Amino acid sequence: MSYNLQVSDLNVQFYTRRGIYKALNGVDLELKKGEIFGVAGESGCGKTTLGLTIMGLLPKNAAVREGKILLLGNRDLISCLREAAPTETKKFDMKKSEKAIKQLNKESCDIRGTKISMVFQDPMTSLNPVLQIGFQVAETIIAHQPKSLAERKLARSKASHDDLGQIIKLLKEGADEDEIASFARSKNIIGIEDQVLSVWRRNDLGEAKKEKLILSLHSEKIGSFEKLVLDRVEAGKKIGGWMRIPGVNRAAKDVMLREGYKKATELLSMLEVPNPDKVVKMYPHELSGGMRQRIVIAIAIANNPDLVILDEPTSALDVTVQAQILELTRHLKNRFNTSFVFISHDLSVLSEVCDRIGIMYAGRIVEVAPIDTVFKQPLHPYTRMLIRAIPTIDGNEVQGIGGTVPDMRKVPTGCSFNPRCPEVSVRCREDKPTMVEVEKDHFVACFLRSG
Secondary structure, eight states, rough: OEEEEEEEEEEEEETTTTTEEEEEEEEEEEETTTOOOEEEEOSSSSHHHHHHHHHHHHOOEEEEEEEEEETTTTTEEEEHHHSOOBBTOOOOOOOHHHHHHHHHHHHHTTTTTTEEEEESSHHHHHSOOOOOOOHHHHHHHHHHHHHHHHHHHHHHHHOOHHHHHHHHHHHHTTOOOOOOHHHHHHHTTTTTTHHHHHHHTTTSOOOOHHHHHTTTTTOOOOOOHHHHHHHHHHHTTSSSSSSSSSTTTHHHHHHHHHHHHHHHHHHHHHHHHHHHHTTSSOOGGOOOOHHHHHHHHHHHHTTOOOOOEEEEEESSSSSSHHHHHHHHHHHHHHHHHHEEEEEEEOOOHHHOOSSSSEETTTTTTEEEEEHHHHHHOSSSSHHHHHHHHHHHHTTTOOOOOOSSSOOOOOOOOSTTTTTTTTTTOOHHHHHHOOOEETTTEEEEHHHHHHH
């Protein structure tokens, strides 16, 4: 089976003046290609730390004691952090940890934004308040896939009216993306297909208007300097330092930025942002919370990554906008076959969009099952208590969960949930349960359910 992400026995600790904070304590997770995997649990259970560790965004006082994070089955994302971690005979060294994190950031430059990306909880902390929306979307494409922007511009200059007419005919006959891309390749106009499909999929336009916009893409005129820049970028050469004439390098970047704005407009249109051509010239403070969240998602998916981590993307939004973001996530999964890790404390939100859910407590995933199974046959006491805490419209009383999440500097022995569990036994206080598959695709770490 093809997995986009595999996390095994992940242990992450933070060294503080008040003690060692054991944030993750043996997390195991497998994410299939094109799957939305939900991670649920109370605040302080380690959900966000898991997402940040996968991204490699850890502070210098962090240590990965054990575990692996494999991306696309072969690349270990945290090997350098594991090598710098303390052992029984070696104390934690802050300088060595900081050096390892710098090395990790250097090694991750080629995958962050291209293979893996993250949408953070508060979009205002992710967006630069003094830069236009279009610039912030465009810069991630320019940084990682400038060749694709050059191909788009050159394709418009090469595409004839007849070529575009033939593409329209193929679309009317029900051709899929691969067929359109194959036709573009045969005509040496690679890069035109995503522009055409972006127009064709717009729900706010009639068919006649779509055809007119597609046909308008033909034979775009390009200046000699602009073509020189685009040809160079298409050939895989960098813009920086390629001419020693004052102002030329800046002008070359402007060529790419203009195309980046066009791509940003198409992305926002795909995410159903109203008037995207105007929004790209606006600033974050001019947009609503829901619109800003769509912008952050546009940045995350701009380079078609294999994995997107969504950290509480709907928690600060009203229910109407929440529904739109959830529908958008389903749409992106179906269109790009992207895998998502959807982090939330709200099981009702996860039930709307996820294929499987992992219940997290005290830095461990204690139950994993398909979405229907979690609600119909929850096995772990913590899972059942979380479900009973969801408000419903049938008038049933909401039942809170007694106690609090443990202090992760003093994790309880045995099962970490034992101080709050209504079904606790002597064994629960002494031994730590391991994850067991009790039925197909249903795993639980509980002695009462796994024997």
